[in-house]
Amino acid sequence: MVTAKVWVMKKHFEGFPQTSDFEMKQEELANLKDGELLLESVFLSVDPYMRPYSKRDMKEGDVMIGTQVARIVESKNPAFAAGAFVVANKGWRTHFISDGTDLNLLPAGWPESLPRSLALGTVGMPGLTAYFGLFEVCKMKPGETVLVNAAAGAVGSVVGQLAKIGGCKVVGCAGSDSKVAYLKKIGFDEAFNYKTITSLDETLRKASPDGYDCFFDNVGGEFAAIAINHMKKYGRIAVCGAISQYNDTVPQKGPYIQFPMIFNELSMKGFIVTSWYNRREEGVKALLKWVVEGKLKYHEQVTERFENMPAAFIGMLKGENIGKAIVKV
Numbered sequence: 206m207v208t209a210k211v212w213v214m215k216k217h218f219e220g221f222p223q224t225s226d227f228e229m230k231q232e233e234l235a236n237l238k239d240g241e242l243l244l245e246s247v248f249l250s251v252d253p254y255m256r257p258y259s260k261r262d263m264k265e266g267d268v269m270i271g272t273q274v275a276r277i278v279e280s281k282n283p284a285f286a287a288g289a290f291v292v293a294n295k296g297w298r299t300h301f302i303s304d305g306t307d308l309n310l311l312p313a314g315w316p317e318s319l320p321r322s323l324a325l326g327t328v329g330m331p332g333l334t335a336y337f338g339l340f341e342v343c344k345m346k347p348g349e350t351v352l353v354n355a356a357a358g359a360v361g362s363v364v365g366q367l368a369k370i371g372g373c374k375v376v377g378c379a380g381s382d383s384k385v386a387y388l389k390k391i392g393f394d395e396a397f398n399y400k401t402i403t404s405l406d407e408t409l410r411k412a413s414p415d416g417y418d419c420f421f422d423n424v425g426g427e428f429a430a431i432a433i434n435h436m437k438k439y440g441r442i443a444v445c446g447a448i449s450q451y452n453d454t455v456p457q458k459g460p461y462i463q464f465p466m467i468f469n470e471l472s473m474k475g476f477i478v479t480s481w482y483n484r485r486e487e488g489v490k491a492l493l494k495w496v497v498e499g500k501l502k503y504h505e506q507v508t509e510r511f512e513n514m515p516a517a518f519i520g521m522l523k524g525e526n527i528g529k530a531i532v533k534v
């Protein structure tokens with residue numbers, strides 16, 4: 206009999222999540238039936254979507270939602286061998302049982318030199334968000350200028366690098382000087398600390414006096430309200446996230462966007478990455494290839510121990526991560 210540790214959301218978050226909103230519990234797993242697998246989580250992901258999705262989809266006492274890279278400990282399913290690694294969507298759990306239908310094996314030929322945790326980051330859901338958001342939603346073209354916020358994070362750092370690979374000028378912002386230095390290191394043309402500038406309007410104008418063709422928006426709120434006025438004619442905005450609003454208890458009221466939308470004939474499209482998962486394999490293959498070739502750099506903020514899942518989640522929401530926030534069990 207295997208005992209799994211799980212983290213439940215004890216209480217719905219009010220404003221910023223607190224460690225006291227979580228509780229660690231134990232779950233006894235049943236013996237395996239034919240066709241089933243026993244898996245242990247090796248790396249778990251903490252992501253911004255968990256905050257708004259907890260409000261929309263979860264009730265108090267539910268196991269926290271989330272994905273993991275897991276190792277198959279025991280298999281009674283001929284399609285999966287013990288020892289193989291998969292990406293699963295089983296929530297904050299150390300161990301779980303699956304019938305295999307909801308698992309994705311790591312791509313064949315995953316290089317030994319690459320951390321498997323990349324399957325939760327640059328070569329996983331956040332990387333795919335950047336890939337489909339930039340190429341399909343923004344419809345980025347060579348020679349254009351791309352703006353991205355939360356640029357040093359899991360999605361933003363890939364957006365900037367893919368835009369460079371695609372022959373664009375890239376402007377990014379992040380919340381600390383060390384993040385700005387990281388953006389320069391991975392090839393951003395212009396980068397600034399949005400917390401220390403005196404005027405976002407002036408900074409955006411200086412970084413690209415002609416404006417922006419594409420705006421990959423991870424932040425929403427006031428930043429987006431100002432950035433929209435810097436779009437070029439026929440500019441495209443991918444509404445990917447709104448992290449500046451996830452912990453609000455009172456909804457923000459912003460300036461209205463109709464004038465810049467009309468006068469510059471802008472396109473603005475929200476998207477959810479999983480809607481593109483019919484092309485997941487294509488995206489994973491492309492991202493893995495760029496990583497292996499050294500064209501797509503990655504950084505991970507690894508928190509040790511399953512016990513620290515809530516701290517890692519809260520830290521990521523506060524901006525403590527450069528690159529992808531990961532927990533190593």
Ligand SMILES: NC(=O)C1=CN([C@@H]2O[C@H](COP(=O)(O)OP(=O)(O)OC[C@H]3O[C@@H](n4cnc5c(N)ncnc54)[C@H](OP(=O)(O)O)[C@@H]3O)[C@@H](O)[C@H]2O)C=CC1
Nearest residue numbers: 253358359360379380423445446447448449476477478524
């Ligand atoms: N639509 C989709 O399918 C998907 C959307 N997303 C969205 O993409 C965005 C980025 O996600 P991801 O890359 O995983 O996360 P990150 O790795 O970027 O981590 C979150 C970052 O957000 C920044 N941040 C936090 N609060 C604020 C704030 N008030 N204003 C500005 N920045 C803030 C912090 O960086 P800093 O120090 O720079 O402030 C923090 O490090 C999120 O909005 C997320 O919800 C992600 C995946 C899929």
Ligand SMILES: CCCCCCCCC/C=C/C=O
Nearest residue numbers: 253254294330446477478479
């Ligand atoms: C099969 C993997 C499921 C992971 C769900 C990820 C959904 C992300 C959508 C994000 C929205 C905003 O952050």
